[in-house]
Amino acid sequence: MNKDKEEIILLAHGDGGLLTRELVNNIFLRHFDNPLLRPLADAAVLPAQTGRMAFTADAFVVDPVFFPGGDIGKLAVCGTVNDLAVSGARPRHITASFIIEEGFALAALEKIAASMAAACAEAGVTVVAGDTKVVPRGHVDKIFISTAGVGMIPDNLGLGCHRLRPGDAVLVNGSLGNHGLTILSARENLGLEGGLQSDCAPLNGIIRQLLDKCSGIKIMRDLTRGGLATAAKEIAEAGGIDIYLQEALLPVDAAARGGAEMLGLDPLYLANEGKFLAIVDPTEAALVVEILQRHPFGRDARVIGEVRAGKGNVYMETALGGTRIIDYLAGNPLPRIC
Amino acid sequence: MNKDKEEIILLAHGDGGLLTRELVNNIFLRHFDNPLLRPLADAAVLPAQTGRMAFTADAFVVDPVFFPGGDIGKLAVCGTVNDLAVSGARPRHITASFIIEEGFALAALEKIAASMAAACAEAGVTVVAGDTKVVPRGHVDKIFISTAGVGMIPDNLGLGCHRLRPGDAVLVNGSLGNHGLTILSARENLGLEGGLQSDCAPLNGIIRQLLDKCSGIKIMRDLTRGGLATAAKEIAEAGGIDIYLQEALLPVDAAARGGAEMLGLDPLYLANEGKFLAIVDPTEAALVVEILQRHPFGRDARVIGEVRAGKGNVYMETALGGTRIIDYLAGNPLPRIC
Structure with missing residues (x-):
C-alpha cells in the first residue's frame, strides 16, 4: 500500500480487487491468522467433529466505536462468545463481517482488529471467515460489525x-x-x-x-x-x-x-x-x-x-x-x- | 402492533423490548418459522451430526434494496448458500442479522423477509438465528443484512x-x-x-x-x-x-x-x-x-x-x-x- 492509501478506507478497499486483498492480508489476516482462515476461501472448512452444535449471530452498531472498557471489536467477539456460552456451548469459531464507511481511518480499523484478536485469544476462539464491504460516505456511520459463531455442546448437558x-x-x-x-x-x-x-x-x-x-x-x-x-x-x-x-x-x-x-x-x-x-x-x-x-x-x-x-x-x-x-x-x- | 406503529421501523423496534419481540414474531418468525429458530434462544442448537463443516459469512449493502431479479434478502440467502455450495458443502442453516434505518417501511421489511424465506425454501436451508438493530435516521442507508451459513461436506469430497x-x-x-x-x-x-x-x-x-x-x-x-x-x-x-x-x-x-x-x-x-x-x-x-x-x-x-x-x-x-x-x-x- 502506498503512503496515501494507508490512511483511510477507500471505496476500492471493498471492490474485491487489489486493495481488498491488501486490506485482508495487512489487517485481518495479520491479526486473526490461523490455519482455518488462511486459505481465504469462500467458506472455512472446519475439521470433522461429532455432536450438537450451537450457532448464533449478532450485529454491532455501537456508537462511539471506542469507549472505556472496550470497543466495537471486543464487543462483537464477546457478544457472540457469550451467546454461545450461555447456551452451554464451548465457543470454537466465529465469522466477522465489516461494513465500513469510506474515509474511516485505517489505524482505527487496525486497532479494532487487534482488539478482536485479543478477545478471541482470551476466549479461545478463532476467526475463520468474514467479509468486508465499503459504502460511500454518509451511507453508514463509521463501522458496523456482524459476527456469527459456532460452538460444541457437551453430550450430557441439557439446559432449558x-x-x-x-x-x-x-x-x-x-x-x-x-x-x-x-x-x-x-x-x-x-x-x-x-x-x-x-x-x-x-x-x-x-x-x-x-x-x-x-x-x-x-x-x-x-x-x-x-x-x-x-x-x-x-x-x-x-x-x-x-x-x-x-x-x-x-x-x-x-x-x-x-x-x-x-x-x-x-x-x-x-x-x-x-x-x-x-x-x-x-x-x-x-x-x-x-x-x-x-x-x-x-x-x-x-x-x-x-x-x-x-x-x-x-x-x-x-x-x-x-x-x-x-x-x-x-x-x-x-x-x-x- | 397498533396501526401507527405498523407502518415504519422505530428505534424501539431495536431496543430488545416489546416492539422488538413483536417485530421478530410478526415478521421474522412468521416467514422463517422452523423448529430450530422457534425457541428464539441466544443460540440455535443444531442436531448432532458428524463430519467436516463449512462455515461462511457475508455482509450485504446493495443499493437499491429491490432490483429486477431480486432484492437484498434473496441476495443475502443466495450469496451465503453459494459460498457453501462452491466449497462442496450441502448448505443446511443460515443466520441473518438486520441493521435497519429508523423510518424504513415495515412493508418493505416484510417483502424482504418473504423473499428470503422463498430463497431458503428453494435452497433447502433454514434461518436458525439472527439479530435486529435499528439505528437513527441517517446513520445507515435503509437496510443492511449480514448472513452466515453452515453446511456439511461429504466425507469423500476433496476440492482444492x-x-x-x-x-x-x-x-x-x-x-x-x-x-x-x-x-x-x-x-x-x-x-x-x-x-x-x-x-x-x-x-x-x-x-x-x-x-x-x-x-x-x-x-x-x-x-x-x-x-x-x-x-x-x-x-x-x-x-x-x-x-x-x-x-x-x-x-x-x-x-x-x-x-x-x-x-x-x-x-x-x-x-x-x-x-x-x-x-x-x-x-x-x-x-x-x-x-x-x-x-x-x-x-x-x-x-x-x-x-x-x-x-x-x-x-x-x-x-x-x-x-x-x-x-x-x-x-x-x-x-x-x-
Missing part, C-alpha cells in the same frame, strides 16, 4: 426452561448497567464519574467452570440489550413460572448507581456485556456463588431472587416490602448501545 | 487448488455481468434495455448434481464481487498454475453485452450472483457441460478456457489471436453492488 422448578435460585455474576451507562456517557459527553467502564468480557471461561463443577445449572442468559429485566421476563414466560427478584440484593456498583440516578435510568433495563443470569437448583446455589466469586468476572456474584410457581411474571420485592411487576421495556429506547 | 493440472477445463454456467449491470442500471436510472435482470439464484442444486455425477470437479468459485477475472486470478495464484481464457467462448448475453458496452465496463469484472466457475478434469468436461445445460441455472454453460503450467497468471486469448493478461481490479470501484 423446562427444568425450572419453584425454589430454584436466580443469580447474577456482578454489577448491572455498567455497559449501557458507559456508552451513553461516552456518546453524550456526560462525564459520568467513579471510573465507570463497560463490563465487556468473554464469559465462556467462568461459565465453563460452573458447568464442569455443578449439575444443577438449569438455564443461563447473557444480560445484553434490555438488561436483566428483559432476560428474566423472557425466561419466566418461556418456563411458565414466576421470578421474584429482591431489590436489596441486586448488585449495582457505585459508578453505575451514580450514573443511573443522574440520568433517571433503571439499571435493571440497561445493557451489560459481561453479565449473565443463571437459574440453578437451590441445593447448589452456594456452590455456584463460591465458584463465580473466585473468578475475576464474578467477584460480585450473588443470589438475587428465586423461581416460584406462576404464569410467566417477574416481580421485584422492594426494600420497603412492596412488590412491583417487571415487564418488557416499552418506550424510551437507547439506540446504538451495542 | 492442489488438484489442478495442465489441461484441466475451465467452465462457467452462463452469462457474465448481469447482476452488476442490473444494480448499476437500477441505481442510476440508466434504463438499460433487453430485459436485463440479476442472475441471483441459489446454486447448491446444480452443484449437487455435478458433484453427485462427476469425480473430476477440482475447484469451484462463485463469481460475485470482482467477477470472473478476480476468481480466476485468485485460483491461478493459489494453485501456482496459469489459466487461459478464450474471449470468443465467454458467455455474455445480449442484454449484458449492450449494457456493458454502453457503460464502458468489462463483464469479466462485473459481479454475478448466480454464476460459478468450475475447473474439471478434461475427460469430464463434456459430461459437466451436459449436466449443467440440463439445469435451468446452467443453460448457457460452456468451457471457456483451460489450465496450463505457469506461475499464477490469467491470460485472455482474443478473437483476433492476441493475448492479454488479466489482473485484479485496480481502480474504478463500483460500490454497493452486493
Whole structure:
C-alpha cells in the first residue's frame, strides 16, 4: 500500500480487487491468522467433529466505536462468545463481517482488529471467515460489525426452561448497567464519574467452570440489550413460572448507581456485556456463588431472587416490602448501545 | 402492533423490548418459522451430526434494496448458500442479522423477509438465528443484512487448488455481468434495455448434481464481487498454475453485452450472483457441460478456457489471436453492488 492509501478506507478497499486483498492480508489476516482462515476461501472448512452444535449471530452498531472498557471489536467477539456460552456451548469459531464507511481511518480499523484478536485469544476462539464491504460516505456511520459463531455442546448437558422448578435460585455474576451507562456517557459527553467502564468480557471461561463443577445449572442468559429485566421476563414466560427478584440484593456498583440516578435510568433495563443470569437448583446455589466469586468476572456474584410457581411474571420485592411487576421495556429506547 | 406503529421501523423496534419481540414474531418468525429458530434462544442448537463443516459469512449493502431479479434478502440467502455450495458443502442453516434505518417501511421489511424465506425454501436451508438493530435516521442507508451459513461436506469430497493440472477445463454456467449491470442500471436510472435482470439464484442444486455425477470437479468459485477475472486470478495464484481464457467462448448475453458496452465496463469484472466457475478434469468436461445445460441455472454453460503450467497468471486469448493478461481490479470501484 502506498503512503496515501494507508490512511483511510477507500471505496476500492471493498471492490474485491487489489486493495481488498491488501486490506485482508495487512489487517485481518495479520491479526486473526490461523490455519482455518488462511486459505481465504469462500467458506472455512472446519475439521470433522461429532455432536450438537450451537450457532448464533449478532450485529454491532455501537456508537462511539471506542469507549472505556472496550470497543466495537471486543464487543462483537464477546457478544457472540457469550451467546454461545450461555447456551452451554464451548465457543470454537466465529465469522466477522465489516461494513465500513469510506474515509474511516485505517489505524482505527487496525486497532479494532487487534482488539478482536485479543478477545478471541482470551476466549479461545478463532476467526475463520468474514467479509468486508465499503459504502460511500454518509451511507453508514463509521463501522458496523456482524459476527456469527459456532460452538460444541457437551453430550450430557441439557439446559432449558423446562427444568425450572419453584425454589430454584436466580443469580447474577456482578454489577448491572455498567455497559449501557458507559456508552451513553461516552456518546453524550456526560462525564459520568467513579471510573465507570463497560463490563465487556468473554464469559465462556467462568461459565465453563460452573458447568464442569455443578449439575444443577438449569438455564443461563447473557444480560445484553434490555438488561436483566428483559432476560428474566423472557425466561419466566418461556418456563411458565414466576421470578421474584429482591431489590436489596441486586448488585449495582457505585459508578453505575451514580450514573443511573443522574440520568433517571433503571439499571435493571440497561445493557451489560459481561453479565449473565443463571437459574440453578437451590441445593447448589452456594456452590455456584463460591465458584463465580473466585473468578475475576464474578467477584460480585450473588443470589438475587428465586423461581416460584406462576404464569410467566417477574416481580421485584422492594426494600420497603412492596412488590412491583417487571415487564418488557416499552418506550424510551437507547439506540446504538451495542 | 397498533396501526401507527405498523407502518415504519422505530428505534424501539431495536431496543430488545416489546416492539422488538413483536417485530421478530410478526415478521421474522412468521416467514422463517422452523423448529430450530422457534425457541428464539441466544443460540440455535443444531442436531448432532458428524463430519467436516463449512462455515461462511457475508455482509450485504446493495443499493437499491429491490432490483429486477431480486432484492437484498434473496441476495443475502443466495450469496451465503453459494459460498457453501462452491466449497462442496450441502448448505443446511443460515443466520441473518438486520441493521435497519429508523423510518424504513415495515412493508418493505416484510417483502424482504418473504423473499428470503422463498430463497431458503428453494435452497433447502433454514434461518436458525439472527439479530435486529435499528439505528437513527441517517446513520445507515435503509437496510443492511449480514448472513452466515453452515453446511456439511461429504466425507469423500476433496476440492482444492492442489488438484489442478495442465489441461484441466475451465467452465462457467452462463452469462457474465448481469447482476452488476442490473444494480448499476437500477441505481442510476440508466434504463438499460433487453430485459436485463440479476442472475441471483441459489446454486447448491446444480452443484449437487455435478458433484453427485462427476469425480473430476477440482475447484469451484462463485463469481460475485470482482467477477470472473478476480476468481480466476485468485485460483491461478493459489494453485501456482496459469489459466487461459478464450474471449470468443465467454458467455455474455445480449442484454449484458449492450449494457456493458454502453457503460464502458468489462463483464469479466462485473459481479454475478448466480454464476460459478468450475475447473474439471478434461475427460469430464463434456459430461459437466451436459449436466449443467440440463439445469435451468446452467443453460448457457460452456468451457471457456483451460489450465496450463505457469506461475499464477490469467491470460485472455482474443478473437483476433492476441493475448492479454488479466489482473485484479485496480481502480474504478463500483460500490454497493452486493
